[in-house]
Amino acid sequence: MSAWSITTPIYYVNAEPxxxxxxxxxxxxTLARYHRLAGDDVFCVTGTDEHGDKIAEVAAxxxxxxxxxxxxISNLFRSTWQELGLSFDRFIRTTDPDHVRAVQHVxxxxxxKGDIDFREYRGLYCxxxxxxxxxRDMVDGLCRDHERAPEERTExxxxxxxxxxxxxxxxxxxxxxxxxRPARYRNEVLAMLREDSGxxxxxxxxxxxxxxxxxxxxxxxxxxxxxxxxxLINYLAALGYPDQPGWEARWGGVEHLIAKDILKPHxxxxxxxLMAADLPLYQHLNVHGYWNVDDRKISKSLGxxxxxxxxxxxxxxxxxxxxxxxxxxxxLDSSFSEEALVTRINADLANNLGNLVSRTLNMTARFxxxxxxxxxxAGPLEAGVEAAAREAAREVATRMRELEMHRALxxxxxxxxxxxxxxxxxxxxxxxxxxxxxxxxxxxxxxxCQALRSIGLLLSPFVPDTAAEILDRVGATDxxxxxxxxxxxxxxxxxxxxxxxRKGDALFPRIELExxxx
RNA sequence: GGCGAUGUAGCUCAGGCGGUUAGAGCGAGGGUUUCAUAAGCCCUAGGUCGUUGGUUCGAGUCCAACCAUCGCCA
Numbered sequence: 001m002s003a004w005s006i007t008t009p010i011y012y013v014n015a016e017p018x019x020x021x022x023x024x025x026x027x028x029x030t031l032a033r034y035h036r037l038a039g040d041d042v043f044c045v046t047g048t049d050e051h052g053d054k055i056a057e058v059a060a061x062x063x064x065x066x067x068x069x070x071x072x073i074s075n076l077f078r079s080t081w082q083e084l085g086l087s088f089d090r091f092i093r094t095t096d097p098d099h100v101r102a103v104q105h106v107x108x109x110x111x112x113k114g115d116i117d118f119r120e121y122r123g124l125y126c127x128x129x130x131x132x133x134x135x136r137d138m139v140d141g142l143c144r145d146h147e148r149a150p151e152e153r154t155e156x157x158x159x160x161x162x163x164x165x166x167x168x169x170x171x172x173x174x175x176x177x178x179x180x181r182p183a184r185y186r187n188e189v190l191a192m193l194r195e196d197s198g199x200x201x202x203x204x205x206x207x208x209x210x211x212x213x214x215x216x217x218x219x220x221x222x223x224x225x226x227x228x229x230x231x232l233i234n235y236l237a238a239l240g241y242p243d244q245p246g247w248e249a250r251w252g253g254v255e256h257l258i259a260k261d262i263l264k265p266h267x268x269x270x271x272x273x274l275m276a277a278d279l280p281l282y283q284h285l286n287v288h289g290y291w292n293v294d295d296r297k298i299s300k301s302l303g304x305x306x307x308x309x310x311x312x313x314x315x316x317x318x319x320x321x322x323x324x325x326x327x328x329x330x331x332l333d334s335s336f337s338e339e340a341l342v343t344r345i346n347a348d349l350a351n352n353l354g355n356l357v358s359r360t361l362n363m364t365a366r367f368x369x370x371x372x373x374x375x376x377x378a379g380p381l382e383a384g385v386e387a388a389a390r391e392a393a394r395e396v397a398t399r400m401r402e403l404e405m406h407r408a409l410x411x412x413x414x415x416x417x418x419x420x421x422x423x424x425x426x427x428x429x430x431x432x433x434x435x436x437x438x439x440x441x442x443x444x445x446x447x448x449c450q451a452l453r454s455i456g457l458l459l460s461p462f463v464p465d466t467a468a469e470i471l472d473r474v475g476a477t478d479x480x481x482x483x484x485x486x487x488x489x490x491x492x493x494x495x496x497x498x499x500x501x502r503k504g505d506a507l508f509p510r511i512e513l514e515x516x517x518x
Numbered sequence: 519g520g521c522g523a524u525g526u527a528g529c530u531c532a533g534g535c536g537g538u539u540a541g542a543g544c545g546a547g548g549g550u551u552u553c554a555u556a557a558g559c560c561c562u563a564g565g566u567c568g569u570u571g572g573u574u575c576g577a578g579u580c581c582a583a584c585c586a587u588c589g590c591c592a
Contacts (some may be wrong), residue, residue: 184523188590190520197591260589329531332524333588340530347544351557359554366553367587406531412542420558506555 003037003253004042008048010092013073014058015082019291019306019336020298024257025327026321027288027405030084031255033461034400036402043250045238046081047092048074049231049463051224053131053206056213066213084308084317085464092238094215094230102237103230104218106277111219115161115276116204125153131210156222157270158205162272166193169271172281175381180267181403182331185260185287186480189267193292204229231387232270236279254282260289272484286403289333306336319345319508325405325462342511349466352416353455354507359423361473361503367432370481372449372475373442374497382423382447386492388418389454396458405462412458419451449474449495457489466507 008024011291012018026045032044050070057070070093078091092099110116123132126143133143133150143150168194169391173179173186178188192199205223206214214224235254239248258266271281290297293304311320323341364370378386397413427442431437453476460480462466471479476495479488488494 007585184589185523191590194521195522199591257539327530332531335530343529343544346555346557350555355557357554359558361554363553413543421555424551424559427551427553429551432553508555510555510557 002040003249004032004040005239005250005254006031006035006042006044007235007238007254007256008046009258010094010231011077012049012052012054013070013077014054016073016305017077017308018298019257019293019308019324021077022084022306022308023291023324024259026324027330027364027403028257030321030325030405030461031400031403032259033464033473037457037460037480038397039484041068043089043239044087044331045090045092045235046086046088047090047234047238048077048094049234050094051214051230052227052335053211053213055271056211056313057371059466067095079409080309080477084312090236090238094234096237098244099237102216102241103215103225104234105242106233106273107225107229108218109278110160112277113276115164116158117161118156119159120154120156122152122154124150125155126150128154155207157203157207158217158220158224159256160202160204160229160269160273162202162269162276162278163200163483165272165275166199166268168275169193172271178284179281180285180287181285182459184331185263185267185285188263192268199264202228211453216385228265228269229273232265234275235270235282251280253332256282256285258285260287263287275307280437283306286330286331288328291328292333292335294337295335309343310341315341315345316508316510318466319349320407322349322463326409327406329406330403345508348413349445349508350510352413352420354509356416356420356423356448357470357473357507358503360445361501363432364445364449364501367428367441367505368445370501372495372497372499372501373446375443375446376439377444378447381425382443385419385422385447386490388405388415389451389492390490391415392458393454393489396489397486408440409462412455412462415451415455415458422451423448446466446495446497447502450492452491453479453495457483457485469504469507473502475501 006028008021008028011021015439023515030118032042035042036422041160048070050066055070056066059066059372074093081088081091092319094100106118125132127149127150132153132155142148150409170190173190175192177183177186180189191197204216204226205220206226208222210226211226214226215230217223217225235256236242236247236251239250239254241251256266266285274281291306292298293306296304298304298306308317308320311317320341323336323344325334326344327340364372377380379479392411392415396408399405399408399411404410426440428441428444431441452470452474456467456470456474456476457479459470460483468480479494483489
């Protein structure tokens with residue numbers, strides 16, 4: 001038994017949950033479910049990031065207290081995940097008192113160590129934006145947004161001296177090639193650490209005169225903590241750092257899941273912060289790509305945000321999460337469209353899986369009195385199905401270690417295919433017409449029930465409701481309670497003859513593509 | 519402008535330690551079957567492996583340049 005702490009980013013409360021948030025959260029949920037079924041000790045965390053100027057601005061514009069605004073959006077995230085059946089051991093908010101304490105604790109540690117210093121700097125400040133501009137923000141010397149000249153201004157802030165840790169971090173990454181994965185992102189982080197990348201010490205504060213919606217610095221009440229020294233520490237706080245029992249064990253097995261847009265904070269800032277605080281580094285940083293929608297980037301202005309609740313209402317959440325997990329190669333960008341979703345549902349879930357369940361249980365009802373039949377001796381065809389189950393179980397275990405969920409699902413569906421093919425080869429609907437072949441019919445249906453049990457177990461982390469339904473229909477209702485993956489999915493003979501089965505309705509009815517209006 | 523990634527059948531992608539006829543799934547076409555959700559099963563894809571040049575007996579597979587897309591940085 002090993003400890004797995006699985007984290008999603010804490011989502012910034014300036015947007016409602018969309019397909020991007022949903023994907024990361026579904027991956028976390030799937031990993032957590034898989035490891036629970038593997039008998040591991042799992043702690044799964046998500047939450048919301050609520051401080052910073054964007055929230056202060058939006059709240060002010062609405063004439064609202066930022067706290068009230070943040071409460072509303074944070075609750076929206078929490079209730080969305082709950083409604084979708086994505087469960088977590090902790091939903092953390094950066095406004096939670098224990099998070100605030102953890103942030104201040106780390107700040108004190110790092111400050112005492114001498115890794116935080118106070119610096120004065122000059123820059124071009126836009127009064128409209130209320131911030132310093134970079135070259136990128138300007139066109140012809142004017143602020144891009146406000147079309148006015150910024151003024152030179154001096155400000156003092158606290159800086160985290162993270163460049164001190166770049167060498168040590170680089171060595172860590174060289175030493176452990178899969179620490180940041182997939183490899184493409186590891187390379188990017190290495191590039192960031194090179195001297196010519198321009199990456200410097202990190203500004204971690206804002207004067208309260210400019211922003212007061214944040215966590216106060218423990219060593220200077222005139223400043224609040226800015227962005228990453230606040231947000232990243234949620235990962236520690238959620239596990240109980242610094243004073244709740246058990247946090248260290250959980251921290252020992254942390255798997256971070258992020259999208260590629262926040263690679264730098266997680267691949268560079270965060271490990272440097274942990275080293276500065278003399279804390280162990282996370283197990284892996286797992287980085288995935290973006291979802292495009294109808295081949296375009298997700299954006300508010302395009303209105304193509306894809307609400308997970310709407311997808312659930314229209315197609316069922318298992319179908320939606322199956323698509324997300326099956327169609328994205330972890331690490332690469334992928335494209336969502338309802339057409340692609342429907343295609344996937346029909347091909348995999350309706351035709352292959354759903355239909356296999358239908359035909360198996362229908363024949364069990366017709367030819368075996370609706371109970372799992374007593375088999376005769378197994379022949380080579382039966383051995384083939386058993387071997388397919390074994391292969392699927394093992395490949396799923398391998399793929400899950402690498403976070404290649406699309407490959408894991410491919411492997412499971414090879415078992416589904418093998419079972420469909422087996423059924424055709426045995427053709428029990430023909431054998432049933434010949435009384436002397438009754439034993440063969442029983443053996444065949446018994447084997448299919450066995451296969452469905454394996455399929456249900458393996459599928460459970462990915463499409464939990466569907467998997468539970470399949471197991472229930474083949475009389476393996478209790479299988480999940482005592483299951484241990486992957487071994488249990490390849491254990492043959494676990495379905496007891498005589499157990500009642502249930503035919504049920506179509507698991508995934510085929511969907512006809514609608515012609516126009518949406 | 520610098521660094522990096524990607525570019526393989528209509529679509530999504532495998533292969534990429536150089537070597538027999540370049541693979542899978544989906545979609546499409548044909549066949550077969552009827553237990554099943556007009557599902558399953560069987561057969562069929564002849565794709566200059568982005569372009570051009572090089573290394574080699576031999577290159578999607580190595581090297582260079584270029585083009586396209588994307589990301590990071592400036």
